[in-house]
Amino acid sequence: MKTKKANIVSASLRVLTFLPAIILAFVLLASCAAGKKTGTTKLKAEQSLNDEEPFVVVDEMPVFPGGDSSLLAYIVKNTKYPETAKAKNIQGKVIVRFCVTKTGSVNRTSVIKGANPELDEEALRVVKTLPEFKPGKQGGKEVSVWYMVPVTFALK
Secondary structure (H helix, E strand, C coil): CHHHHHHHHHHHHHHHHHHHHHHHHHHHHHHHHHHHHHHHHHHHHHHHHHCCCCECCCCECCECCCCHHHHHHHHHHHCCCCHHHHHCCCCEEEEEEEEECCCCCEEEEEEEECCCHHHHHHHHHHHHCCCCCECEEECCEEECEEEEEEEEECCC
């Protein structure tokens, strides 16, 4: 009977020696996890400031210097028909979407409707060279706005 009590006491002592180590490990893991969450939250907040989702419809849309007719004229003037597309008699209309930022610059270009990879690439190249727009406004405040423009490739 005494040996059973001695075994139970020694087993309890062994558990008690490891218990602080186990508690310390849980505390350390919890503090590391909390630190990661804080860092992630800060990162997401910074990204939301930099990558603010552009508006689709606003009170005042962005304006290209000279208006929409000047925008289309700029695109026509600066588009170079790819030689390989000419040789293959490839034609079509590429619709490009881009973001006019609250500073008026153009970024986030993408092809919404493509015609051919070569034509798509040229349309993106031209749109990336657009000069600054007058930014769009929502509630009197300058905001980023999505904008779309067609780039037509036609052979004579």
